[in-house]
Amino acid sequence: MTTDLDLRNLHAELTKLKTFPMLALEDLIMLPARGLTHDHVLLGERPWKGKRLLARIPRLVRRGVTPEDALSLQAECFRRAGPSRHTPVLHNHLDPSPRLPNGALIVDAVEGRAADLPTDLTQLAETLASVHRLQVPDDMAPLAWTPRPVEALVALIEDQAEFIPALVQDRQARAILEEERKWARDFAAEHGRAPLPPALVLTDTHPGNFVIQKDGRAIFVDMEKTQYGSPAIDLAHASLHTSVTWDPDVSGTLSNDDVAAFYDTYRTAVPPSLARILEPWFLPFRRLTWLRTTTWGCRWYAENEGQVSCSGGGTQRDKLLTGVLERLRLMARPETMERVRREWRGPDKLMLD
Known part of the structure; x- marks a missing residue:
């Protein structure tokens, strides 16, 4: 179910909370849309108990899930990651109601800038x-847990692969994807049942989902896909070429040396035992995560390509949608695919050991 936000309805629900008895309608500041799934409203210019707060309002709920369950799960994602001190703190929530069908979460308003790469x-x-x-x-419930991430990734890739024809028209690009899928199936046949110890992972870790604060800390803000799985997938998705170039506000590109330094920083920041377990999986999960992302793009394109023309293309949401579709077409080009595959093919392979 998709909903459009009316600030009057949000204000009416907020004033039911003891936290905001004096909040006026004109205090609510709708922030520019950065994505298709949430609206974000700043709760006034002045801080509440030293923090500026933000209402995070889901625009849609996944089919087959109630708004109550979806909001509860998203709230738990914030709670689980909160002790890291690198994600927004959850302060309160608004239950789904006739005025606010999908409810809302009240979280820290994270102030800062987009990532500048490779500096950040x-x-x-x-x-x-x-x-x-x-x-x-x-x-680990209610968060999902993926005990065999290789097996799960390859199964997801194969499910999404049926949508490849919707986006990938170039014969060379299709041949590349078929070659990579064959490698993935062979890799899964040998390693797919390997159980890997779980960690809390953020999943959608492309650099556009981080905000760089004045103190230099990177705060991850897109929490609803948090689950338990392999950290190697988070690392891959944060530093693959297709991820680094995904968000138009993120500047810069990465060399192999930059990526190697990223992994070195990570290895020194986690317990040595975790680093040793993950090291053999760093490169394979980059290859699998790229396939996951590219086939996801095919599916998303197939399911959403017609929406702009149907709605006229003039709204802010239409402009966001158009930008996503254009980036997916770029992802589907054979030259983009070969740019990524240089990590594991040719003379300049990425070295992470």
Whole structure:
């Protein structure tokens, strides 16, 4: 279910909380849209107990999930990652209601700038390490847990691969994806059942989901896909070429030396035992994560390509959607694919050991 936000409805729900008895409608500041799934509203210019707060309002809820369950799960994502001190703190929530069908979370308003690469790459590594170091509880529910991440990744890639024809028209690009999928299937046949110890992972870790504060810390802000799985996937998704070039506000590119330094920073920031377990998986998970991202792009394109023309293309959401579609077309070009594959093919392979 998709909803459009009316600030009057948000204000009416906020004033029911004891925290905001004096909050006026004109205090609410709608922030520019940066994504398609949430609206963000600043709760006034002045801080509440020393912090500026933000209402994070889901625009849609996944099919088959109630708004109550979706909001509760997202709140738990914030709670689990909170002790890392590199994610926004959850302060309160608004239950789904007729005025606010998907509810809202009240979290820190993180102030800062977009990542500048490669300068800020080590800070991204420190942030990921701070989350991956967190103790894993005996009961990981309600967050998902992927005990066999290779097997799960390859299964997801194969499920999404049926959508490749919707986006990838070039014959060379299709041949590249088929070659990489064959490698993935062969790799999974040999290593897919290997159980890897779980850690709390953030999943959607492309650099655009980090905000660099004045003190230099990188705060990860897009929390709803947090789960338990392999940290090597987070590291890959934060530093692959297709991730680094995804968000238009993120500047810079990465060399192999930059990526190697990113992994070195991470290794020194986590317990040596975790670093030793992960090292053999760093490169394979980069290859698998790229396939996951590219086939996800094919599926997303197939499911959303027609939306702009249907709606007229003039709204802010349409402009965001158009930008996503353009970046997906770029991802599907054979030259983009070969740029990524240079990490494991040719004379300049990426070395992470």
